[in-house]
Amino acid sequence: MTSSPRYYLGILPHLLNPIDLDYEWFGVLWLEEDNRFPIIVGYWFTKEESEITHNVIQTGVSKWTPVSDHQIVIRMYESIRNQQKKQDWETRTRLSIRTIFSSPWNEVSSGLYIIKSRDTYPLHASAILKKKFFIWLEHAAVCETEGDLHAFMNRVSEEHQMETLMKKGSPTVK
Structure with missing residues (x-):
């Protein structure tokens, strides 16, 4: 029997938005199913913290667990940025x-x-x-x-x- 996915939302201020080159609020939504690795559902850079929850609701997710552990959110951010860096390097x-x-x-x-x-x-x-x-x-x-x-x-x-x-x-x- 599989359990239903649990959504988590982490939000941190002052992280680099690689598109706009501004330090903004960063939010990441992920889910975990059956004790597997986390799956990132979406991430956002915004000027205001409240915009992130609005964006999460726009994805259709209405219930999540807030994560305040700075290190977890930073690891998610770094994972996303590392994928972007790899793509920036390899895309000709x-x-x-x-x-x-x-x-x-x-x-x-x-x-x-x-x-x-x-x-x-x-x-x-x-x-x-x-x-x-x-x-x-x-x-x-x-x-x-x-x-x-x-x-x-x-x-x-x-x-x-x-x-x-x-x-x-x-x-x-x-």
Whole structure:
């Protein structure tokens, strides 16, 4: 006989939203069935704590057990972020053909470039490969510190066997 699933909700303030690059409320809803590993049902980043419970109700779940153990919620957050980091690293995308004719890409030579989304941390970093007729997004990462950015650059360098990646005058995205 199987028991009905038990839903749990953990909420913490000031965790990094990797899309908006803001530190916001983070909420995660998960269930556990028959003493198996937890299954994450949904997660949210919001400006207000109350928005999270509203989002949970929108999923159709009306009853849950609140979890206030900081470590459990952090482990859920880290699990989600690790999956996102893996996907950001492995997903390779060819950019629109029009990109090669627009600034700054029409002004730079073929090669591998690291682009930062902004000058302040946290930021998005991207490894862009320009070829003669195509531009590829090779890798991406969310960097919270300068150390994260250097780790990303080193990983790109190792993956693509490059000695130096950034040159003076590298393209910038505005």
